[in-house]
Every structure is written in structure tokens, then in C-alpha cells.
Amino acid sequence: MPSTIDIRRRIRSVKNTQQITKAMKMVAAAKLRRAQERMFAARPYAAGLRKVLASIATRVDINAHPLLQSREPERNVVVIVVTADRGLCGAFNSNVIRAAQNFIRERSFESVELLTIGRKAGDFFKRRPIPIRENVFVAQALSIEVARRIADGLIKDFIEEKIDGVYVVYNEFKSLIAQHVRAERLLPIVSEFDATPNQTSIDYLYEPGPEQILSDLLPKHIEFQLYRVLLESAAAEQGARMTAMEAATKNASDMINFLTLTYNRIRQAAITKEIIEIVSGASAAQ
Amino acid sequence: MADALPTKINLTVVTRERKIIDIEVDEVVLPASDGEIGVLPGHTPLLTTLRIGQMRYRVGTTVHRMVLSWGFAEVLPDRVIVLAERGVLASEIDPAAAEAERIAAEKELQYLSSHDPEFNRVEARLEESVAMIGIGREH
Numbered sequence A: 001m002p003s004t005i006d007i008r009r010r011i012r013s014v015k016n017t018q019q020i021t022k023a024m025k026m027v028a029a030a031k032l033r034r035a036q037e038r039m040f041a042a043r044p045y046a047a048g049l050r051k052v053l054a055s056i057a058t059r060v061d062i063n064a065h066p067l068l069q070s071r072e073p074e075r076n077v078v079v080i081v082v083t084a085d086r087g088l089c090g091a092f093n094s095n096v097i098r099a100a101q102n103f104i105r106e107r108s109f110e111s112v113e114l115l116t117i118g119r120k121a122g123d124f125f126k127r128r129p130i131p132i133r134e135n136v137f138v139a140q141a142l143s144i145e146v147a148r149r150i151a152d153g154l155i156k157d158f159i160e161e162k163i164d165g166v167y168v169v170y171n172e173f174k175s176l177i178a179q180h181v182r183a184e185r186l187l188p189i190v191s192e193f194d195a196t197p198n199q200t201s202i203d204y205l206y207e208p209g210p211e212q213i214l215s216d217l218l219p220k221h222i223e224f225q226l227y228r229v230l231l232e233s234a235a236a237e238q239g240a241r242m243t244a245m246e247a248a249t250k251n252a253s254d255m256i257n258f259l260t261l262t263y264n265r266i267r268q269a270a271i272t273k274e275i276i277e278i279v280s281g282a283s284a285a286q
Numbered sequence B: 001m002a003d004a005l006p007t008k009i010n011l012t013v014v015t016r017e018r019k020i021i022d023i024e025v026d027e028v029v030l031p032a033s034d035g036e037i038g039v040l041p042g043h044t045p046l047l048t049t050l051r052i053g054q055m056r057y058r059v060g061t062t063v064h065r066m067v068l069s070w071g072f073a074e075v076l077p078d079r080v081i082v083l084a085e086r087g088v089l090a091s092e093i094d095p096a097a098a099e100a101e102r103i104a105a106e107k108e109l110q111y112l113s114s115h116d117p118e119f120n121r122v123e124a125r126l127e128e129s130v131a132m133i134g135i136g137r138e139h
Helices: A004-041 A043-057 A092-106 A119-126 A144-159 A210-285 B095-111 B117-138
Strands: A076-082 A111-117 A134-135 A165-173 A177-188 A205-207 B009-014 B021-024 B026-033 B034-038 B046-051 B053-059 B062-076 B080-087
Touching: A004 A210, A004 B034, A043 A210, A043 B046, A043 B062, A043 B080, A076 A092, A076 A144, A076 A210, A092 A165, A092 A177, A092 B053, A111 A119, A111 B046, A119 A205, A119 A210, A134 A144, A144 A165, A144 A177, A144 A210, A144 B021, A165 A210, A165 B046, A177 B053, A210 B034, A210 B046, A210 B062, B009 B026, B021 B053, B021 B080, B026 B046, B026 B062, B062 B117, B095 B117
Parallel strands: A076 A111, A076 A165, A111 A134, A205 B046, B009 B080
Antiparallel strands: A165 A177, B009 B021, B026 B034, B026 B053, B046 B062, B053 B062, B062 B080
């Protein structure tokens, strides 16, 4: 039977842990709010970009652009894996990593290069045979400049036919408590622009010509898609961490309750034993 | 004409990070890549790319300025939507910082050949700071 001192010590330790998980939960909640705001802030731009692309699609055969040309079969691809820098966020990281591994296994590409975003993905794949093209930490990656640099490099390699496709595996932000792993194609661009001219009846003047605007726009579109993925993943990470820490805090309370109960039982047992000893000692002396 | 011409333009400037302005204005002058374009209410629909430069917009008799860096603008008779890489309002410009940026960028440019991939980026920084200084002076 453990001594009361041992149990008291354990209760204290669990309480400390609980304070930490509680604090982490609140930090995650605050960061989540900020991450969400950034996501919302990017929405008007997304809407604008989509509109402009759709309107150009009515004038130019957008699907003829090199960045929209699918190559069959896709030989060399880059897979971008987006995780977090830190753990303690439930299955957030392992879900993405597993999904990425499955994705690579299912499609039989000739060669795959990884671009890992997040320390966790970098650390995991460093010890695996798939070559890593680049590893960026989320803390640095969450900016347009980095998204642009990565996108520019990928677009260049794609145009030069060094790579035939780029995929991204990441956690989509479903809601505050739900994340969903997704694998999306970044390059060639998935054509969602309907070329039927009845979408917008507005007949624009284009300056410079529509083709020129299009080839300026598409790289921006890819850049923006990547930036959006990073924002989503960052928000999802905070959501996952919040949920994980909430559960940990609750588990700690349950543990404390159980330990307190045991502690009281042992204490009571010790008191009872002492009384019995005194009583029996007294009766023996009579 | 069946519909009366709109008398105001709704001007929206968004970047990927924020919505900078969303206001009713009387006139907009955009730094389009082929030269400045003035837009009054009732303008023909137009799509244009933008370069680094000043955008001016007039509300009543006051003219406001801001610096835009690249991007696109969609012009409709009653609306102008600007999707910019970066946008800085005149009130946000720190002339001293812009001047320091200009000097730093100029210095860097001296050491870069025009083939260097960094060249364009630094040059863009230079142009941006020059545009900011331009606005700062007029204030």
C-alpha cells in the first residue's frame, strides 16, 4: 500500500501538469483566434482572384496555359507535407504524415521529392529514404514571402519539366474542434474555371491583353493557394492542440479525484488502525 | 440611357493579409502597368495589371494617396476592386524608414548583376521605397 506522503506527492505533480495543460489550452485558443482572423482576412482576396480568373476564362482558353496542362504519366512529383513544429496536439502530425506516406505508396510515381513544412514532418522524413527538397518550419513559413519563394521554385521546375506535378497534404480546418486531412493537387492547376461565357456578361477591356494578364495571374493563384493551405493548417493545428489540451486537463481532474479518494481512504485506515491499537493497548493494561 | 450613371465608385483594396480600404470615392487614379489610369464613375469594365506606384483617390475635394505594389484591378462602372501584393496607406508611411530602405536597396543593387534572381526583388523594394518617399514629401 502506498504511503500517504507518496500519494500527496503524486497529487501535487498531477495538479502541476494540469495547470500546464490548462495554460496551453488557453494559449492555443488565443492563437487559434488569431489564425482564424488571418484566414478570414485572406477571403476577400480569394474571392477577387477567383472572379478575375473566371472572367478571363470566358475570353481566353485558360486550359491551354502550360500551368494547367496535365502530363500523363506523372513521373517526377513533389509532395508538400504540412505539419506543425511542435507536438502535444493529438494526432494532428501523425495523421498528416501517415496520409502522405499512403498517398506516395498508392500512386506509383517514378520519383518523389518531399517539401516538408513543419519541424515534425522534417524530423520524421529525415530518417526515411524519400529525398527532402526543402524543410521549412511553420514559424517561418507563415508568410506570403515564403509561400511565394516556394511557389516560384516549384513553378520554375514545372515549366522546365523537371517535375510533372505538385501535391500538398495538409490538415484542413473544418471547425474549431475538427480537422480533416486532405491531399490536393497544386500543380498543374486544377481547372475550376468554367469556360462557358455566360458566367459574367461583362465585356472587359484588358490592359495588357488577356493572355498577358493570365500568365501574371496564374503564378499568383498558385502562390495564394499555398498560402491558404499554410493558414488552414496553422489554424487546424491550434484547434487540435486546444482539443488535446482540454482532454488532458479533464484527465488530470479525473486522476486528481481518484488519488484524493485513495489518499483519504489510506488516511482513514491509518487513523482507525491507531485507535484500535490504543484501545487494545488500554484494554490489555487493565 | 435607361440607367442613370452611378455618381460614386465603391473602392476596395485587398491584399492577402488584410482589407485595406472599402469606401465610396469620386475618382480613382490607378498605377496600371502601361501608365496611370483615371477612373470616374461610369467607367467601362476594365481589367488591368498594376505596377509599383501611387494610387490616388478623391473623396469630395480631398485627395488621398497610397502605395500599391503589383497586383490587379477590376474596374466596373460603380466599383473598383484592387488585388494588391502590398498596399500602404499614406498615413502608415514612415518617411525616415522609407529613406533608409531606399539607401539600403540602392547599395544592394550595386553588388547584384541584373541576371541575379534577387535583382528584381531588390529593385522592387527600391521602387516601393521611392514611391513611399514621394507620398511622404507631398504630405
